Amino acid sequence: MTTPSAHEVTQLLLDWSHGNQAALDRLIHLVDKELHRLAHHYMRRENRGHTLQTTALVNEAYVRLIDQRHVHWKNRAHFFALAGQLMRRILVDHARGRQSAKRGGGAQRISLDEAMVISNEREVDLIALDEALDKLAAIDARKSKIVEARFFGGLSVEETAEALHISPVTVMRDWSLAKAWLYDALSKRA
């Protein structure tokens, strides 16, 4: 048919953007799958003492999720913008879910000091970051969008530039201030 109707994730993403809650559920499901897939790979590789090819792994996950392979005929820029927004929403919700699961306690889980759960590296608190990002958006919407696209959407500088119709130099410039601002906001919180 001449009207474009892509499939799978691409279609879901568009459906979601058309307000279809079912599409979002499906997307959440797919992201969730990827998260667990990634998590398993982390554990496997680390258990075996292999150096993890993190970049390739995560990039692959994003590719699987946002199906860029099949959006060549579409407007990539638009697609990227959607991807960042969507991933933010899903990942932050996912992090909230995990947090409340920890509080609620799984069937066989012993109440743990949360510090024990967090691995050696200090990971970004997605929930706190999400809140800080809202505050940043009130001050400077573009910078917040850039963080959304790069950090949540997994986009490159060039893709972010494409998505927001700004130059890559502007993306980098905005990124450095946004990053400092967010880091400062999160440190104050902690």
Place this chain on the structure above:
Amino acid sequence: MKPEQWQKIDKLFHSLLALEPDKRAAFLAEACAGDESLREQIEALITAHDQAGGFIERPALEVEARGVAADFETTESQLPISELSGESISHYRVIVPLGSGGMGQVYLAQDITLGRKVAVKVLPTDFTRDKDRVRRFQQEARAASALNHPNIITIHEIGQFDGRHFIATEFIDGETLRQRIAESQARVAGDKDTSHKTLKVHDILNIAIQTADALAAAHEAGVVHRDIKPENIMVRHRDGYVKVLDFGLAKLTDTASVDAEAPTRNQIQTSAGMVMGTVNYMSPEQVRGEQVDSRTDLWSLGVVLYEMVAGCSPFGRSTSSEAIALILEREPPPLVRYAREVPAELERIVGKALTKEKEERYQTAKDLLIDLRRLQHRLEADAEMERAAAVGAASERNVRTDPASTPVVSTSETEAQTVTATAHPTSSAEFLIGDVKRHKGWSLLVLGALVASVFGIIFSVYRFAGQRQSSVQSQEEMKVSRLTSNGKAAEAAISPDGKYVVHVLDDGGKQSLWLRQVETTSNVQILPPAAVSYLNLTFSRDGNYIYYEAWDKKNPYTLYKIPVLGGAPRKLVEDLDSTVTFSPDGKLMAFIRGDPPSSENALLVANADGTGEKTLAVRREPASFDNWPNARNAPAWSPDGRSIAAPSGVGGDSPSESIIEVRVDNGAMKQLTTRTWWRIDSVEWIRDGSGLVVNASERSSSPFQIWHVSYPSGQAHKITNDANDYRGVSLTADSKILATVESEVSSSIWVVPQNDSHLAKQITSGSSDGQDWVSVTPDGRIVYSSRASGNYDLWITDADGSSQKQLTAHAGNNDHPAVTRDGRYVVFISDRAGGPNLWRISIDGSNPKELTQGEAWYPDCSSDSQWVVYTSRPEGHLWKVPIDGGEPVRVTDYYVPGAAVSPDGKWIASLWHVDPSKIAIIPFEGGQPIKLLDTGWNRVHWTPDGRALAYVDRRDPSNISSQPVDGNPSRKLTDFKSDRIFSFAWSRDGKQLALARGTLTNDVILISSFESSH
């Protein structure tokens, strides 16, 4: 913060970063000129900048995935651990992972030197970091390995390899007592008669006696187990022999035993080892952190015994602290409460084992063993006497008369109403069979009534296969029958004999698995609704089992098999990305597994029980075996057994897929067909090897259809040829019947006078009318696209449904009509001359004219009827072209697809790319948006008065809402309670609304006689 202030900060921040660090302070002091707050803010940002390092530099997906991994690692996890498969640990070659738990990962392996099968347990690194602990563990494990007892697992070796500690033990082909308990519960789930809820007393005693025997031997040798629980007791399939596992392992986790000075409950709760297990089986002295001796094992065995009888743990609670409180303080409820038939003597034995004061408990395993044996002998003697006294009565006693144990029998159409009224939930179809036998009379009556009640809904439709294929040789009719009609089927597979269809029912996000008998329409639930995804269904070759992939958070991408009539699912393979296909003899299966980090994916072959996995062929990106998430990616084993056909991506700039044939003997790959598709969902061989049935989509914009591909010529043609999407394809053994899920859109034209939904009237009866767009002429006629002719063509109808007339014919696909304001022309998108371009016809269908050379979407006309505004593809920019053709003029150089021109012709409303919840209003002459409105990311129409934008609000049910341009709140214009609205348009006077409205349903269909169509 004021924008100026922030701009200042932005500027200063970057200026400072450009300076050498030692020059920053002076610069800042000068720049801020006494504005202390500004200086502080910038200083904080510079400090943050210097400290931030890798902060948010790794994508959020990775951050969250690490969080998930951390959660898993701190809980008792059931993770796929297949990565060692094919590799070696010391002189053990790993065959397949058997499972994992707190105490490490267990693999089935082959002892290379001795040739025997062994189980190798690799301990978690967390436990082995502490050298002292490791030493104590080794001492204890060696002591245990010295135990030579038939009920204690034989330890072959305790070793170290690659920095990891492992234990090699005898391999037991059996199940854990935990599984055994779970199965016995699953078997009788829903059965109110709780006396059947558990294992038989005979089995319980058998298991307890053997366990006590093992403990007696160990205790005599001075070895305390410390972690007796159902997970550590295995029952061998072959002979029911009990094997106790993991002697001494508990010592690894038992920090309390070396730190007996200050035992507190708190310590136990936070010790690393505890996280891995459960406190439910711990003795009071153990939870108090006191020194433990052999009597702790007797308590734990008491808990296990209790659980075998009662079906639940005496102290089991959701949190450990609650469980601990019960262990220390509460007497468990008497067993008779759970099992009326429990012998009083068994109640006494359990009570004695579960005495909180260890001095009053059984003092030795031997004592417990003696009591258990004595009871067993007595019960056997009693049974013997009873048998003698009541010969012939046995069959009577087997009859259960509990009316509550009626099975869930349901038909897809009448699901809840007809049956559940009399049914009691059970997950197993065994009861169906059982109860039909027992209550033959009324059960058959119920079934009969069900068949009758749904018979009217079963129907067959006939379609011409390959309508437009010139290659069609036979016009024999292919028969299509619909098996379900609730619209909620997600996937289906047909049994080799064609008698059953298993399908996934997706209802509100919860999925369940149903077995439908094709002839009778009876429908049995095999797996109850759960927040799980079931996919990749297939029957084993012998038709006895259903293989499926279940996805939930703990076990994603996991293959299970379940007996066709229900029962306990058995986990076979983890981490697979496709439906499995079986070798002709049914002994082997093949599937696809992607490995994202390496960009490799493989076609693997394993035994039908999941063991013996080995890689047959590997493809690397950009080439791949299909491993799309949420797709079947189904490969197919050829009827002669020599090769496997697999859907595969061929990579490159224009992505496409093809079928690859992989030889089973050497893994050699070759292209089976030169034809490519955009995406292939599944392939299935036809029995005689003459070809394959394929579910694939030709282009990104075309639906998934069923194809026939000849072998070896590779020629392909469509079996189905319609606008519906099909999911999956499954064939009977004789290849006569094909099952698939049809996703069908039904859309027809409605008119709504006075914008009153209650007056809505359906005026066309097509199934694809106006699905993409409708437009209304100045005199109130409705132009829409429809597939009634076989292709998408434009049609026109009067508002009362009369005078329906086809406007385009024999000219490719034509859709997305927009009538010029003067009513002279219809502009639309057509692929008659190649790519989808913009065309124009007169309102009577004559004089077609091509208006663009480049690809176009979404046309709309200017108010003076001089221009057509459209969206270029793929860029998504707006252009306009004169209605009589000519040079297109650019309107925007940014992405705003789907223009709608305002009634006064001054504005264009279009989708705003930056924020998908908004619509941009742009001057007709172009330039930047002057306003953004919240409408959701929907294509809009201007209301006839030009004051608001109208859009379809949500789906199922859909309604039309309008968002005033002045920013006032939006409001709902229609009040439909059901169905979707696909498109809409107003009459010029705004008094009548034309709608394309209908449903989207997913149902299982069976297609037969499809082979004659090629």
